[in-house]
Amino acid sequence: MNALLIALAGLIGFAVAGNPPDAAKLEPLPIDSMGLPKDATVQKPGIARVTGHYPTPAWRFDHWKTEVDGSTIKLTPYGLNQQRPDQMVAQVLMPFNLPKVLAGLRPGKYTVVVNGSNKKLSSQLTVKEAEMERGFPYLDAAKVAEFVTTTDQAQVTVSGNLPDAGWHPLAAEVKVGEGIIWVYPWAERKRSAFAAEMLKAAEWKVRLPALPAGDYRVIVEGRDREQGLTLKVSAAD
Structure with missing residues (x-):
C-alpha cells in the first residue's frame, strides 16, 4: 500500500x-x-x-x-x-x-x-x-519593517562608511524582481581630487514602491558584503 x-x-x-x-x-x-x-x-x-x-x-x-x-x-x-x-x-x-x-x-x-x-x-x-567613480559603502547595518500592507511604502534604512572623505552619497537605486528587491546605495567621488584616507559615515533612507502581497527578499548591496532582509507584504483590509 x-x-x-x-x-x-x-x-x-x-x-x-x-x-x-x-x-x-x-x-x-x-x-x-x-x-x-x-x-x-x-x-x-x-x-x-x-x-x-x-x-x-x-x-x-x-x-x-x-x-x-x-x-x-x-x-x-x-x-x-x-x-x-x-x-x-x-x-x-x-x-x-x-x-x-x-x-x-x-x-x-x-x-x-x-x-x-x-x-x-x-x-x-x-x-x-x-573622471568620476561610483561605488557602494562598506555596510554597517540595513533594516526594514518586516510587515507592511499593499498600501504602505516600506522604508529601508542603510548605514555604512565610504572609503574616504572624497566620496559623497547619491540617491539609492531600487530594482524589483520576482520576489526580490535590490537596493543599491550609490556614492560617487572625483578620481583626480585628493581626499584624506579616512572612513566617512553615510546613511540612505530608501522608500520602496507599493508592492503586491507576498514575501520578499530585500538585498542591500555593499562594497564589502550584501545584507539580506525579510519583508512580508499583506493585503490591506
Whole structure:
C-alpha cells in the first residue's frame, strides 16, 4: 500500500519532503547562462546577469558570494530550500534572472567566473577609466519593517562608511524582481581630487514602491558584503 502511494505521488509530479530543511544550509544554485556589459567604466559599473533555475518553487535566492583575486572575479549565487517537512512541493524548475553589480573595480581587464551547482561559466569584462567613480559603502547595518500592507511604502534604512572623505552619497537605486528587491546605495567621488584616507559615515533612507502581497527578499548591496532582509507584504483590509 505504501509503495502504491509513493508511485502515485511520483506520477502526479509531487514530492513530500523527508528531513526538515536546515535553515543555515545554503547551497549554490544551478545556472544556465551569464551576460556582461561591453561598456563598463568606473563611473558606470558593469552588471553581470546570470540565468538559471531553482530546483523547486520552495527555493529562493539568498545572496551572492563575491571573491576578487587579482583580475579574476568569482561569483556564486546561493539559495535556500524553504520546504517544510509537512509540505508537498511541485517538482517544477523555476527560472531566475539575477543581476550582480560589479562596482569598486579599477580600470583593466577581468575574467568573471560564475560558479553554479551544475557548472562553471566565465567571460571577459573590460572596465574603462572615467573622471568620476561610483561605488557602494562598506555596510554597517540595513533594516526594514518586516510587515507592511499593499498600501504602505516600506522604508529601508542603510548605514555604512565610504572609503574616504572624497566620496559623497547619491540617491539609492531600487530594482524589483520576482520576489526580490535590490537596493543599491550609490556614492560617487572625483578620481583626480585628493581626499584624506579616512572612513566617512553615510546613511540612505530608501522608500520602496507599493508592492503586491507576498514575501520578499530585500538585498542591500555593499562594497564589502550584501545584507539580506525579510519583508512580508499583506493585503490591506
